[in-house]
Amino acid sequence: MTVMAERTPQTSPLSVEEFERIADFAAKDSDNAVKLEFIDGRIEVKDVPDGDHGTIVTWLIRRCMQHRPELDVYADQGLRGESYRRGRARPDAVLVPEAYFAGHGEWADPDGVLMTVEITSHDSDTDRRDRKEKPLAYAAAGIPVHLLIDRDEGTLIVHSNPDAEAGRYQDIHIAKFGDSVHLPDPVSFALETERLRDFVR
Secondary structure: OOOOOOOOOOOOOOOHHHHHHHHHHHHHHOOOOEEEEEEOOEEEEEEOOOHHHHHHHHHHHHHHHHHOOOEEEEOOOEEEEOOOOOEEEOOOEEEEEOOOOOOOOOEEOOOOOOEEEEEOOOOOOHHHHHHHHHHHHHHHOOOOEEEEEEOOOOEEEEEEEEEOOOOEEEEEEEEEOOOEEEEOOOOOEEEEOHHHHHHOO
């Protein structure tokens, strides 16, 4: 069965519970061809990542384990976003204290998350979803650091110092692939990013 999702605001609001039923059905019936999120009142379709996307996630996991071995990195863990219009997001990677997600289920509380990571996809929605909506959602949830790896622009954008009430990050630093990128507290290490040049097509 093909999973289709509305990409414009619903005429009647969709509840989070209805979204979770749809997402659960889609996950069981679509052979993981797509993943669904609920951002800014809309169902969002997140395509299955390509090989370079997956390689960047693996590269980042290795760097995090090298610098912060006491923390865990999860790929595609669902997060609740109650403070941001009762959303449900699935970051490409999430850095958390060890075993933080144990017992949480598919959609976890974001309170203990130290950093979310998104990697742009080569689809028509990546500008709106990854560059605009996701940083707002993660800031509103109070996540201390958000890292956007933008494959189209060849940049890393580090968002920090969230103002949850305003729903935005107050500090934004942009670096090019190849630069040394400092990830601020509570992540607290530098990424050497030269290797990312190899994963851009």
